[in-house]
Amino acid sequence: MTQKILIVGGGLAGTIIANGLARQLYGELKRGEITVQVIGNSDTHLYQPGLLYLPFGRVRERELMRPERAILHRLVDFHLDEATHIDVEAKVVSTRSGHEHSFDYLVLATGSRLDFDAIPGMAAGSQCFYDLDGARAMRDALENFDGGRIVVNVNVPHKCPMAPLEITFMLRDYLAKRGIWERSELLYTFPIGRLHGLEPVANWAAEHFERLGITSETFFNAKTVDAQKRVVHSEEDVDLAYDLLITIPPHRGAEVIESSALGDGGWIPTDRETLLCEGATNVFVCGDTTNLPISKAGSTAHFEADTIIDNLVSLVSGGKMTSRYDGKVFCFLETGFDSGTYIWFNYETPPHPGPPSQMIHWYKLAYNRMYWLSARGLL
């Protein structure tokens, strides 16, 4: 009898898992003993980390996108559709088009979304480079900026936790190269009492902020934005005036996770080592979708995917799960237009950012292009 593996989500996590499974189970798929299906709501796969460069005109837009079907292994079935209900007990996922997909094993990789509605005025009064349209709009806003105060406002929860620091360092270089740094101020706000959630990164960033003349306001959680007066007001009753506001809004998980009562806020309670949905033995959770208190980042999803692929292959082959996720995350960190560093950490080992170098910056640019090999399950 055919065993069905169903993956909900065609982003980085879902795509890597589908391709990894297809490569390891090629014979079984070919013989029809196992099927791997992906439900994804976009026919275009976007390399989201590349959006960081778009506001500065430092990436070709078309390099950030590929057809999802072209990236997926040919033996993976791709359904361009949207999951509307997930019934873990009945082992069925319903979709917008009216289809019902049954499964033996399910992977939930539905990602996160920007929740501008959580902060009144934020959508109208700010720029956000976390999606394609937002990154394009920020590029236009920067072209019209001729000095003044830029506020980079970070809210929680959010994905890609290095990106707010990276955009700040790159803005510093951008303003200097345009010759308007002397009449500008760059002010970075963060929700807790330091510059980053990871204390070693916060301490490292503080040194570089001081060196570069970047100011900060900590314990700042945006509550409202007045787009007319150009003021962002915080839960802590602090008002910050701005000429250009760049925000990372709070995120939520996918609507289908909330409406299917699988997790508050769209984040699914997940075992931190097996990555099984709590209480389930056949439902895995990958990437932003978990409720784990670790970075919601592409590399997190990638390392989690490796664990899930190995365990799924073992399970469908009649074996036991032996692979465990150790919390590994690896992030590059651009420190300007010409330099970068990186961090790695896991559940037991804290990060230690090293001194920025041009070589690591170039390595990050190289990885931006090698990403397509990761998505295909080759790297």
Next chain:
Amino acid sequence: MALIAELRLCQIGDSVEVLSSDQGSASDIPAWIAKVRHELVSVEERDEVWHIIVKKLK
């Protein structure tokens, strides 16, 4: 960070308990609670784990 995210999902009057092995949480969380004006219900250390209970007031 996780506490702030959790409070976003709560209703006014709800309480949240944070369990943290990081001693910094025992000082950072009360500092933020005082600034944002929620209620710090209790802070206790049991078996090297800090248990911090916060009530959402607004």
